[in-house]
Amino acid sequence: DIQLTQSPSFLSASVGDRVTLSCRASQDIAGYLAWYQQKPGKAPKLLIFAASTLQGGVPSRFSGSGSGSEYSLAISSLQPEDFATYYCQHFNSYPRVLTFGGGTTVELK
Amino acid sequence: QVQLQESGPGVVKPSETLSLTCSVSGYPISSGYYWGWIRQPPGKGLEWIGSSYHSDSTYYNPSLKSRVTISLDRTRNQFSLKLNSVTAADTAVYFCARDRGGNHFLDYWGQGILVTVSS
Numbered sequence: 001d002i003q004l005t006q007s008p009s010f011l012s013a014s015v016g017d018r019v020t021l022s023c024r025a026s027q028d029i030a031g032y033l034a035w036y037q038q039k040p041g042k043a044p045k046l047l048i049f050a051a052s053t054l055q056g057g058v059p060s061r062f063s064g065s066g067s068g069s070e071y072s073l074a075i076s077s078l079q080p081e082d083f084a085t086y087y088c089q090h091f092n093s094y095p096r097v098l099t100f101g102g103g104t105t106v107e108l109k
Numbered sequence: 110q111v112q113l114q115e116s117g118p119g120v121v122k123p124s125e126t127l128s129l130t131c132s133v134s135g136y137p138i139s140s141g142y143y144w145g146w147i148r149q150p151p152g153k154g155l156e157w158i159g160s161s162y163h164s165d166s167t168y169y170n171p172s173l174k175s176r177v178t179i180s181l182d183r184t185r186n187q188f189s190l191k192l193n194s195v196t197a198a199d200t201a202v203y204f205c206a207r208d209r210g211g212n213h214f215l216d217y218w219g220q221g222i223l224v225t226v227s228s
Contacts, residue, residue, distance in 0.1 A: 011198065034212070043219060044215070045163060046214060049214040089215070091213030099157065103156075
């Protein structure tokens with residue numbers, strides 16, 4: 001099975017900072033990666049799919065990139081509402097399994 | 110606007126069956142896409158339970174497959190989750206979501222429902 005490893009687990013940053021979150025897959029996942037934002041007590045929110053496609057309504061300060069087994073989510077200028085936990089996600093075609101990474105929590109420094 | 114809403118008991122006894130329903134509005138589930146369930150134990154990460162397009166195209170997490178059934182009710186525009194033989198380890202917030210298929214990303218989510226397994 002494909003494993004997704006997110007790093008760092010926790011990240012302290014300030015409003016206005018540029019931050020980059022990493023998601024590493026245990027094998028080539030050919031760009032089939034999504035990113036979600038989750039705030040406490042809320043459902044996850046889709047930010048990016050297909051590694052770099054921004055979901056409608058998501059601010060352009062969010063961007064996704066990567067290929068093969070290495071992917072990243074960047075936030076160009078952190079806003080107060082961006083402090084949350086971020087998860088990457090992949091669906092493997094064989095065996096048909098959907099997997100989430102362990103998450104990265106972005107905290108206010 | 111697509112909206113999903115989970116419903117069901119908030120407490121289930123050990124060894125019994127957890128049953129949840131997800132009511133969908135703003136999109137007929139018969140129009141396509143997969144419909145899935147995800148859970149999150151308190152303070153932990155997300156775990157996919159399974160996704161269903163129709164009875165012949167339903168995928169389950171291998172770690173839960175022997176205990177899980179996901180069913181679609183197109184007449185009521187709902188889908189359901191049944192997890193049997195529950196233990197305390199099944200205590201979690203359960204989310205339903207629309208699974209876009211293809212890349213299988215989850216674009217619309219319910220607000221989640223906390224289910225506690227306790228006697």
